[in-house]
Amino acid sequence: FLDRAAIKDPSVPKANKWNLATLTDVEEVKLVVRMLPIWATTIIFWTVYAQMTTFSVSQATTMDRHIGTFQIPPASLTVFFVGSILLTVPIYDRIIAPIARKVLKNPQGLTPLQRIGVGLVLSIIAMIAAALTEIKRLRSASSHGLTNDPSAQIPMSVFWLIPQFLLVGAGEAFTYIGQLDFFLRECPKGMKTMSTGLFLSTLSLGFFVSSVLVTIVHKVTGTKHPWLPDNLNQGSLYDFYWLLAILSYLNLVIYLVFARWYVYKDKRLADEGIELEKAEATF
Incomplete structure (x- = not known):
């Protein structure tokens, strides 16, 4: 369908950029359209991430935060978060990437889409955890008779x-590194700032x-x-976490379908014999 934009219409006496696109323009639009499903299926990860700065912190306010006499x-x-990232990045570079290169026969280790996939899986496990x-916290609150006291320290x-x-x-x-690498690599050269x-x-x-x-x-x-509720001890925050785990799982399934279907820009253009930098002629 998009290829029609690069086909000259004989009924139009004088072609311009508004009624006749170059092959480069058409291919660049195709690249962006192909990225949209991957873009959409990564949103849910950041929805999970948001819970760590909201409800998880609210949970912490009701729990024992003492280390000796110091209260965290x-x-x-x-x-x-920071500690986990600082540990994960070198572990990936030193351990996971070398193993992935040997097993997957890929010089870069995991591809950007594979990295994103790993991040989505970890987000599901995080919501289950x-x-x-939360179930354990509520049981502790109930067993100590603190359910009705929102300010109690369990x-x-x-x-x-x-x-x-x-x-x-x-x-x-x-996910962060995978997304950034994916969008920088796959965005057309004229749209790198948009990545x-x-x-x-x-x-x-x-x-x-x-x-x-x-x-x-x-x-x-x-x-x-x-x-x-305002009093988490009387609520079912765990059900909200289960909901996010289920939504994240369904999102992962959809993501895997699109990721399997996706062909990286360099490979697809090479297979079709297209060079965007030189493709200025129209059909």
Whole structure:
């Protein structure tokens, strides 16, 4: 369909860029259109990421945050994001990449799409871990009679939250780098500046989707048995985490379909014998 834009219409006496595109223009538009499914299926990762800076911090405020006499600020738990990334990147470079080169016969190790896929898998595991931790936290609150006290400190160490922070942090290391590499590599040369914008838009949309989900959950669960009340000890935050795990799994399945279908720009253009830099002639 897009190829028609590069076909000269005999009924038009004088062609210009508004009624006749070059083959380069057509191929560049095709490249962007092919990237959109990958772009769309990475948004949910950042929706999961958003929970680590919101509800996970809220969980931390209700738990035992003491190390000796020092009390850890709840928001400071996000430092485990940074720690996880700092650990994941060298582990990938020193261990995972060399193994991937040998097994996959790929000089770069994991491809950008494979990296993103790993990040999406880790986000699912993180939500499962978060749900299980929340169930344990609620049981502890119930057994100690603290369910009705929103300001009570549950005798359960805040370090139970570390796995979900580490998993999302590791997932960010894979997804962030994979996305950035993918968009920089696959965007047409004339649109390289847009590649970073495409990547960052998934992050912002992820937080937006998170807000929409929270609003929908509030309306659906109502006031009798709310999942996300002001007093988390009376809610079902774990159900919200399970919901995110299910949505992330469904998103992963869709992503794998599109990733398998996707052909990298260099390979596709080489197979079709097209060189964008020289393709100025029209059909």
